[in-house]
Amino acid sequence: MKGVQYRVINNSHSHEKITNIIDNLTTLRGFDCVAGMQGLKDLLISDVIEPLKNPEKFLKFKLSIPNGILLYGPPGCGKTFIVKKLAEELNYNFFELSPSSVATPWVHGAVGNIAKVFEMAKMQAPAIIFIDEIEGLIPKREELTSSADIKKEEINEFLLQLNNAGTNKILVVGATNRPHMIDTAIMRSGRMDKRIFIGPPDFEARKDMFRIFLSGRPYDKDINFDELATKTEFYVGSDIELIVTQAARLAVAEDKSFIDERMLLESAAKFQPSISKEELAYYDKFTNLERS
Ligand SMILES: Nc1ncnc2c1ncn2[C@@H]1O[C@H](COP(=O)(O)OP(=O)(O)O)[C@@H](O)[C@H]1O
Numbered sequence: 572m573k574g575v576q577y578r579v580i581n582n583s584h585s586h587e588k589i590t591n592i593i594d595n596l597t598t599l600r601g602f603d604c605v606a607g608m609q610g611l612k613d614l615l616i617s618d619v620i621e622p623l624k625n626p627e628k629f630l631k632f633k634l635s636i637p638n639g640i641l642l643y644g645p646p647g648c649g650k651t652f653i654v655k656k657l658a659e660e661l662n663y664n665f666f667e668l669s670p671s672s673v674a675t676p677w678v679h680g681a682v683g684n685i686a687k688v689f690e691m692a693k694m695q696a697p698a699i700i701f702i703d704e705i706e707g708l709i710p711k712r713e714e715l716t717s718s719a720d721i722k723k724e725e726i727n728e729f730l731l732q733l734n735n736a737g738t739n740k741i742l743v744v745g746a747t748n749r750p751h752m753i754d755t756a757i758m759r760s761g762r763m764d765k766r767i768f769i770g771p772p773d774f775e776a777r778k779d780m781f782r783i784f785l786s787g788r789p790y791d792k793d794i795n796f797d798e799l800a801t802k803t804e805f806y807v808g809s810d811i812e813l814i815v816t817q818a819a820r821l822a823v824a825e826d827k828s829f830i831d832e833r834m835l836l837e838s839a840a841k842f843q844p845s846i847s848k849e850e851l852a853y854y855d856k857f858t859n860l861e862r863s
């Protein structure tokens with residue numbers, strides 16, 4: 572088993588992308604696929620996309636160009652989804668570095684693999700390197716036992732690569748559900764100095780998601796989407812998908828010709844939202860810590 576595995580998705584040569592374009596000229600891409608979350612999209616545009624697209628404009632005013640960003644927040648809220656859409660929006664190639672939690676005698680290979688991914692991204696720059704569950708790759712160093720020298724070597728290699736990412740036209744994006752478990756060294760300026768909270772879908776996002784998941788299924792055109800969004804606070808994308816699937820099952824079971832609002836509300840009432848206020852408070856604590 573390897574310490575670090577990587578997967579390469581080359582946007583510009585992707586067969587899937589080309590087929591999509593041929594098949595359907597109106598295929599949505601980038602942020603057009605992201606339901607609601609206007610505040611988040613605006614922030615990514617102004618603080619990440621614009622500086623990367625027009626670096627001279629920002630450097631002239633002594634504003635830095637992001638090297639790395641950290642997306643944090645509860646599971647299922649779209650961190651992985653957003654970073655893929657960000658790559659499309661930027662038209663960057665997309666590379667993924669996924670830390671394995673198991674330490675093995677091969678773990679030295681991890682250091683080499685980290686270097687390899689950065690090398691490949693550099694050759695196909697501009698590129699995003701995405702590290703999901705980044706706390707696995709960069710755990711707090713003071714919590715490692717003294718025998719974890721190899722892990723420390725891995726962390727150092729990553730920090731070194733991260734320092735040079737921007738100059739190689741690489742944007743490193745980390746994502747985590749557990750921001751408190753990450754080594755604070757990556758937060759230092761010039762590294763992942765931009766931290767963005769991705770919270771549960773807002774009202775508009777929930778409304779759009781109902782539409783997205785209903786599309787292609789027969790449904791009542793009189794459905795009040797405002798009402799559905801109001802009743803589904805703290806439900807995440809996968810919850811809404813489940814509500815729609817359950818409502819579809821209900822329509823079949825009741826032998827109806829389409830899904831209606833009652834079926835959707837009944838399905839929603841059958842289970843609790845994935846996110847609780849307590850869970851959100853955990854992330855608030857990290858956000859406040861950041862600001863102080
Ligand atoms: N704003 C959004 N617009 C459209 N779909 C979304 C949105 N947020 C989340 N989703 C859906 O929810 C799914 C789960 O999100 P994901 O990115 O896996 O969450 P996370 O990485 O934060 O755990 C995505 O695959 C996507 O289909």
Ligand SMILES: [Mg+2]
Binds near residue numbers: 650651652703
């Ligand atoms: Mg994810």
